[in-house]
Amino acid sequence: MRTTLADIAAALRVDPLGDADLVITGITEPADAGPEDLALAMQPAYIDDLAKGGAVAALLPAGTDWQALGLKGAICPDRPRYALAGASAMMDAGEGYPAGLHPTAFIDPSAQLGDGVSVGPLAVIGAGAQIGANSVIGPQVHVGAQAQLGQRALLREGVRIGARVVIGDNFIAQPGAVVGGDGFSFVTPEKSTAEDVRETLGDTVTAEGQAWARIHSLGGVLVGDDVEIGANSCIDRGTVRPTRVGDGCKIDNLVQIGHNVVLGRNCLVCAGAGIAGSSRLGDNVVVAGMAGVADNISVGDNVVIAAASAVLSNVPAGRAVMGYPAVKMETNVAAYKASRRLPRLLADVASLKKAVFKDGGTD
Incomplete structure (x- = not known):
C-alpha cells in the first residue's frame, strides 16, 4: 500500500504536521521503521525508540514536540491508539482473494x-x-x-x-x-x-x-x-x-x-x-x-x-x-494480599507460641 501522510491524516480527520507529502508504504514499530514507514510511537517508551530506527514520520500523542525528535512529519491525534484503527485499515492489503466465483466452488x-x-x-x-x-x-x-x-x-x-x-x-x-x-x-x-x-x-x-x-x-x-x-x-x-x-x-x-x-x-x-x-x-x-x-x-x-x-x-x-x-x-485483591502475608503470620504465631509456652507444649 502506497499513500501519503496527508491521506492518512485526512482519513483520521486530523491535520498532518510537517511535510504532508511524505510517502508512507507501511506502519511499524519505531525501532524497525524505515524512511517510508509511519512509526507507531504512541507511548513514551516507543518515542525513545525512534532514534533506533530510520523513521521520518510518526504517529504520536497530541502535544508531542515532533520536531525535537528529528522527524519530518507527524500525526498527533488526541487518542493515538484509536487513530491506529483507521490507519491500519488504510494499509491492510487483505488476503488477496480473487473476485468472482472459483470454478471449484x-x-x-x-x-x-x-x-x-x-x-x-x-x-x-x-x-x-x-x-x-x-x-x-x-x-x-x-x-x-x-x-x-x-x-x-x-x-x-x-x-x-x-x-x-x-x-x-x-x-x-x-x-x-x-x-x-x-x-x-x-x-x-x-x-x-x-x-x-x-x-x-x-x-x-x-x-x-x-x-x-x-x-x-x-x-x-x-x-x-x-x-x-x-x-x-x-x-x-x-x-x-x-x-x-x-x-x-x-x-x-x-x-x-x-x-x-x-x-x-x-x-x-x-x-x-x-x-x-x-x-x-x-x-x-x-x-x-x-x-x-x-x-x-x-x-x-x-x-x-x-x-x-x-x-x-x-x-x-x-x-x-x-x-x-x-x-x-477489590475484594479479590485484598484476599490475595492477605494470603501472601500468611507465611509471616504463621511465623509470628509460632514465635508467640514459644514465648507463651516455654516448654514448646500446646497447653
Missing part, C-alpha cells in the same frame, strides 16, 4: 448471491442460502442450507456456518470459526452425578444414572451487525430458541459460546474464554482471556471480568470482578 442452484460476491476454491454454499452483496467467501468455507449473511461479510479460510444461521452486515470470521454447531446438551434417564453434586455441593454423590441421551439443537444462531469472530471459536445453536450475539460484539480466538447464550451489544470476549449455556450478558461486557461464565448466569451491563476468573453467580451491572469464584475485584 459448489454453489447450490437455489442459493442467492448478491452483487459483487466472491467465492473461493472448494467453498460450498448450501441450498437456499443467501449471501449479501460484496461479501467474500474464502477457500474451503461452508455455508449451510438456508443460512443468511448480510452485506460485506468476510469469511476466511475454513469457516463453517451452519444451516439456518442468520448473520447481519459487516461480519468477519477468522480461519476455522464455527457458527451454528449443535449445543452440548445431554440428559440421563435418572438423576446424574452432576445434578447430584450441583444440589448438594459435593456433600454426597449418590446418583448412578450416566447413560447420556442427546438433546437435539432445534434453535438457530442470530448474529447482529459489525460482529467479528476469531480463529477456531465456536458459537453453538440454541436448543429451542436461538443463541444471540448482539451488534458490535468482538470475539477472540478459541472462544466457546454455548447454546442459548445471549450476548448484548458491543461485548468483548477474549481468547480462551467460555460462556456456558443459557447465560445472558448485557451490553458492553468485557470477558478477559481464559475467563469462564457458568450456565444460567446473568451478567449486567458494563461488567468487566478479569482474566482466568470464574463467574459462578449473577453479577450486577457496572461491576469489575476477579478470581475463582469471581468476586468484586
Whole structure:
C-alpha cells in the first residue's frame, strides 16, 4: 500500500504536521521503521525508540514536540491508539482473494448471491442460502442450507456456518470459526452425578444414572451487525430458541459460546474464554482471556471480568470482578494480599507460641 501522510491524516480527520507529502508504504514499530514507514510511537517508551530506527514520520500523542525528535512529519491525534484503527485499515492489503466465483466452488442452484460476491476454491454454499452483496467467501468455507449473511461479510479460510444461521452486515470470521454447531446438551434417564453434586455441593454423590441421551439443537444462531469472530471459536445453536450475539460484539480466538447464550451489544470476549449455556450478558461486557461464565448466569451491563476468573453467580451491572469464584475485584485483591502475608503470620504465631509456652507444649 502506497499513500501519503496527508491521506492518512485526512482519513483520521486530523491535520498532518510537517511535510504532508511524505510517502508512507507501511506502519511499524519505531525501532524497525524505515524512511517510508509511519512509526507507531504512541507511548513514551516507543518515542525513545525512534532514534533506533530510520523513521521520518510518526504517529504520536497530541502535544508531542515532533520536531525535537528529528522527524519530518507527524500525526498527533488526541487518542493515538484509536487513530491506529483507521490507519491500519488504510494499509491492510487483505488476503488477496480473487473476485468472482472459483470454478471449484459448489454453489447450490437455489442459493442467492448478491452483487459483487466472491467465492473461493472448494467453498460450498448450501441450498437456499443467501449471501449479501460484496461479501467474500474464502477457500474451503461452508455455508449451510438456508443460512443468511448480510452485506460485506468476510469469511476466511475454513469457516463453517451452519444451516439456518442468520448473520447481519459487516461480519468477519477468522480461519476455522464455527457458527451454528449443535449445543452440548445431554440428559440421563435418572438423576446424574452432576445434578447430584450441583444440589448438594459435593456433600454426597449418590446418583448412578450416566447413560447420556442427546438433546437435539432445534434453535438457530442470530448474529447482529459489525460482529467479528476469531480463529477456531465456536458459537453453538440454541436448543429451542436461538443463541444471540448482539451488534458490535468482538470475539477472540478459541472462544466457546454455548447454546442459548445471549450476548448484548458491543461485548468483548477474549481468547480462551467460555460462556456456558443459557447465560445472558448485557451490553458492553468485557470477558478477559481464559475467563469462564457458568450456565444460567446473568451478567449486567458494563461488567468487566478479569482474566482466568470464574463467574459462578449473577453479577450486577457496572461491576469489575476477579478470581475463582469471581468476586468484586477489590475484594479479590485484598484476599490475595492477605494470603501472601500468611507465611509471616504463621511465623509470628509460632514465635508467640514459644514465648507463651516455654516448654514448646500446646497447653
